[in-house]
Amino acid sequence: MRLSIITSAALAAALLASPALAASGTVKILGTAQGSPVTGTLKMTDGPKGLSVVGDVNGLTPGLHGFHVHEFGDCSDSGKAAGSHYNPANKPHGNALKDGQEHAHAGDMGNVEANSQGVAHVNVTIPGMALAGGKMNAAGRAVIVHEKADDFGQPVGNAGGRVGCGLVVVTGN
């Protein structure tokens, strides 16, 4: 009994100290179509300005591809099971990276651009977003890479089908 009290106190101290450590997660992007060459790995890290998303997506057609956090962590049905753009504040579609959360769905990351080799380098921060907890959070949701460019038209940017999809998984604190 006494031991468990000491252990609880140590755990509480560790938890109090933990906000200094960033929460981190990963997203393994896979093609939604059978035989798709699309793959990717993204690392997500909580930071003072929001959620940092860094990594590569491979196997894309060269050019722009809409890139969003969608509401549900389910990539089935050609990615459609991921639902719509994550939009907890009920805003119109936009670009949260450029124009802020007041003017976009929380998960609106605009586009990634694949080079002639089909590789898109990603290095963005979603303002105000956390990995887990808070009003806007990505954990347990899905990142979608679209067939076409997000042109920022309403309601969801005309980016077409969902060629890549990955679940946001928490890996560390």
Ligand code: CU
């Ligand atoms: Cu999308």
Ligand code: ZN
């Ligand atoms: Zn949107």
